[in-house]
Amino acid sequence: MSVSLPTELLIDILTFALPLHPRPADILRTSSQIFTLAFHILYTHLRFTSTRQLALFLSTFEDHSFRCAPRSIDCDIDVVNNATRDVFQLMRSLFTRCSAVPTAEVDNQGRLVVDLLRLRMNSHAHDPNIYMVYEALSQINPRRFTWVGPAPPHHFSIAIVPQAIPHLFRALSGHTNLVELKLTHIGFPIPKSKPAPAPDSFQVPHIPSLKVFYLGQATFVSPYTIASFIRAVQSSPNNLQTVRLVDVYKESIWGFRLRLSDVEEAAIILALLSLRLEEPSEPLLRKEPVMAALEMIRQVVICEAQTERIIGGDRDEDKTLMATLLAKVESLEWYK
Numbered sequence: 001m002s003v004s005l006p007t008e009l010l011i012d013i014l015t016f017a018l019p020l021h022p023r024p025a026d027i028l029r030t031s032s033q034i035f036t037l038a039f040h041i042l043y044t045h046l047r048f049t050s051t052r053q054l055a056l057f058l059s060t061f062e063d064h065s066f067r068c069a070p071r072s073i074d075c076d077i078d079v080v081n082n083a084t085r086d087v088f089q090l091m092r093s094l095f096t097r098c099s100a101v102p103t104a105e106v107d108n109q110g111r112l113v114v115d116l117l118r119l120r121m122n123s124h125a126h127d128p129n130i131y132m133v134y135e136a137l138s139q140i141n142p143r144r145f146t147w148v149g150p151a152p153p154h155h156f157s158i159a160i161v162p163q164a165i166p167h168l169f170r171a172l173s174g175h176t177n178l179v180e181l182k183l184t185h186i187g188f189p190i191p192k193s194k195p196a197p198a199p200d201s202f203q204v205p206h207i208p209s210l211k212v213f214y215l216g217q218a219t220f221v222s223p224y225t226i227a228s229f230i231r232a233v234q235s236s237p238n239n240l241q242t243v244r245l246v247d248v249y250k251e252s253i254w255g256f257r258l259r260l261s262d263v264e265e266a267a268i269i270l271a272l273l274s275l276r277l278e279e280p281s282e283p284l285l286r287k288e289p290v291m292a293a294l295e296m297i298r299q300v301v302i303c304e305a306q307t308e309r310i311i312g313g314d315r316d317e318d319k320t321l322m323a324t325l326l327a328k329v330e331s332l333e334w335y336k
Contacts, residue, residue, distance in 0.1 A: 069104035088132035137171035149185030159185035173205035184216035227266035
């Protein structure tokens, strides 16, 4: 049976329908024409909704290669019982198997290159195998990477626990093709003392190819973490265009959101600390790097409030502190 629709339109329809259908194989059996188109869509845009499904997919192709290489991989999986090892071990096997497909795009390290890797799953704080996050994600080199939580948009929950962050950031530092990065529902570690302008193991890695960084629904994010990231980007070749911070909190969700003025203040302090070490002889040389750091922050950083509480909450922007800081920078009397 032939379908009397333009191929381009049929591809759009199948691309929309296949992820929604409970049994995609039923669509493939409709006709030989649809089978050919749908088969290519299914295998170039892989989507998994359970650990069992991912395991069955790998076992099906245990003795022979995939027919075509994926361009995107979507893992929307409910990770239960601290089973991070299981799902990420399967993901690692998937990435390495896909990289062996003759038509696969690979980088100079032999890693699979895809247009999009999307994770929608939880990690667990007490998982002894949390290191598998790095073991899996180091075997792929996506152009766009997203890790979000499975909770509804209006629910604030932590999907990327602090214990997973070092392994995640270590893997991201090796993603040389990454252009867009989106991380949401992420909990940075609770600081033992007041945040200070010093690097730590939770520093966002500098990725030269990165253009857009989206950080959303995040807690305990120090303004120095963002300012240090921007400073590292500024001091080396980069393509960064936007750092978008949506519902990012300096502490818990009951505290204050991270504001642009917080990041600007941190950038000023980091710049002045660096200059103090260098001990320049001319006041003008002290002022220019500080203003350059401020300008970079204003060019790329966007702070947004997306979800408001019914009662209470952090809504008002206090610009008094920033006005004071700018006045001090103009005179630089506080640094002398």
